[in-house]
Amino acid sequence: MTRLANAAEAEGAQFFYDTPAVQLIQDESGAVKGVIGKNESGYIKFNAAKAVIIAAGDYQNNESLVERYSPDVVPFQRKQFNRTADGILLCILAGGRFVPVNHAKTMHDMDAAPMFMTSYPFMALNDEGKRFMNEEIPMESWDLSLIWNKNAEDRGHFFRIFDNEFQAKYNARTSIASLENYIPDYLENPTGVYPGLVDTHRADTLEELAEILGIPAENLIASVEAWNQHCADGLDTEFGVAKDKMIPIDTPPYWGIRQWIRCSAINAGVEVDGCCRVLDANDEPIPGLYSVGSGAGNICGGLEWNLYQGGLCCGSYITMGRYAGIHAATGGLEPSNPAKYDEIKKFWVK
Numbered sequence: 397m398t399r400l401a402n403a404a405e406a407e408g409a410q411f412f413y414d415t416p417a418v419q420l421i422q423d424e425s426g427a428v429k430g431v432i433g434k435n436e437s438g439y440i441k442f443n444a445a446k447a448v449i450i451a452a453g454d455y456q457n458n459e460s461l462v463e464r465y466s467p468d469v470v471p472f473q474r475k476q477f478n479r480t481a482d483g484i485l486l487c488i489l490a491g492g493r494f495v496p497v498n499h500a501k502t503m504h505d506m507d508a509a510p511m512f513m514t515s516y517p518f519m520a521l522n523d524e525g526k527r528f529m530n531e532e533i534p535m536e537s538w539d540l541s542l543i544w545n546k547n548a549e550d551r552g553h554f555f556r557i558f559d560n561e562f563q564a565k566y567n568a569r570t571s572i573a574s575l576e577n578y579i580p581d582y583l584e585n586p587t588g589v590y591p592g593l594v595d596t597h598r599a600d601t602l603e604e605l606a607e608i609l610g611i612p613a614e615n616l617i618a619s620v621e622a623w624n625q626h627c628a629d630g631l632d633t634e635f636g637v638a639k640d641k642m643i644p645i646d647t648p649p650y651w652g653i654r655q656w657i658r659c660s661a662i663n664a665g666v667e668v669d670g671c672c673r674v675l676d677a678n679d680e681p682i683p684g685l686y687s688v689g690s691g692a693g694n695i696c697g698g699l700e701w702n703l704y705q706g707g708l709c710c711g712s713y714i715t716m717g718r719y720a721g722i723h724a725a726t727g728g729l730e731p732s733n734p735a736k737y738d739e740i741k742k743f744w745v746k
């Protein structure tokens with residue numbers, strides 16, 4: 397982002413940091429003519445030559461909106477701050493409206509262990525050492541099972557247990573060496589991790605693993621025994637994991653990941669059209685007002701994030717910003733300098 401900002405500045409863009417937008421300026425017809433920002437010295441009025449484009453993020457830190465529109469997020473911690481829905485509220489005050497629920501959420505933890513490890517149906521335990529969900533549920537929906545974890549200090553925490561043969565058993569791409577990066581204080585210089593968030597553990601016995609993870613050893617052992625029995629029977633009588641996904645935990649050393657599911661983003665904002673113009677109650681664009689990014693539209697169309705390609709929200713949001721800018725400046729959607737595949741493939745193709 398810093399590089400993009402520097403490049404824009406070199407082209408003549410001006411940035412006013414620490415100057416949050418606090419109010420839109422509208423004329424008698426409702427057309428948006430500018431925006432007022434506030435900094436340490438007071439208020440600054442920005443007159444819009446063409447339009448105001450709002451890109452102030454999602455509403456995960458506005459507890460009142462979260463309670464009303466995404467109540468399932470309430471028990472979980474948030475990964476962002478300052479996402480207080482200022483942009484969404486400014487649009488609504490100017491005549492816009494929220495997209496209908498469901499608002500897709502990204503509820504993630506790709507820091508405790510390598511991202512690829514989230515995709516295997518390892519046995520999942522709550523902090524009492526007991527299973528609580530069907531392990532085939534994808535990461536993006538783990539929160540829906542964890543919401544029942546009422547007695548936990550933080551409902552986002554739970555454990556996933558597997559053994560040292562996980563690569564062969566699950567056809568896993570992650571190597572033991574890369575997993576070791578995620579064991580707290582194990583390597584002097586772990587690579588590609590946030591040291592404060594890594595939470596993967598290894599132990600020679602299940603008793604030791606339980607102690608490291610801080611869950612009752614007798615419950616963890618009983619859960620592993622029951623899991624292994626289900627594997628032998630070919631039937632998970634507790635949570636219905638499919639027969640081909642039930643793989644025994646029997647080869648030491650044993651591994652445990654302490655997951656921490658939190659909210660990365662809520663992906664829904666105000667109703668916009670295909671040019672990112674904010675729509676009023678009659679589906680008419682409010683002149684001079686655009687909204688882009690997580691504060692605009694409903695990228696997943698009311699479905700949850702697990703049906704949308706991972707990593708694509710930044711791509712979609714940057715593209716929205718680009719085309720809203722083009723539309724505000726030209727009234728059309730034709731870029732003056734379209735990116736050509738041959739020019740940019742050097743960044744992506746080896």
Ligand SMILES: Cc1cc2nc3c(=O)[nH]c(=O)nc-3n(C[C@H](O)[C@H](O)[C@H](O)COP(=O)(O)OP(=O)(O)OC[C@H]3O[C@@H](n4cnc5c(N)ncnc54)[C@H](O)[C@@H]3O)c2cc1C
Nearest residue numbers: 416417451452453475478482660661689690707708709710
């Ligand atoms: C840990 C983490 C990992 C993620 N991983 C991925 C990933 O791998 N791939 C992916 O696609 N997405 C990922 N996301 C989600 C993605 O980062 C967000 O959905 C995306 O950045 C939202 O973009 P945005 O432009 O809408 O808003 P933001 O990036 O949230 O930017 C909004 C900006 O507006 C500012 N602002 C707020 N109020 C005001 C105001 N009143 N006036 C002026 N400015 C204001 C904020 O300070 C902020 O700088 C991740 C998020 C997190 C937290």
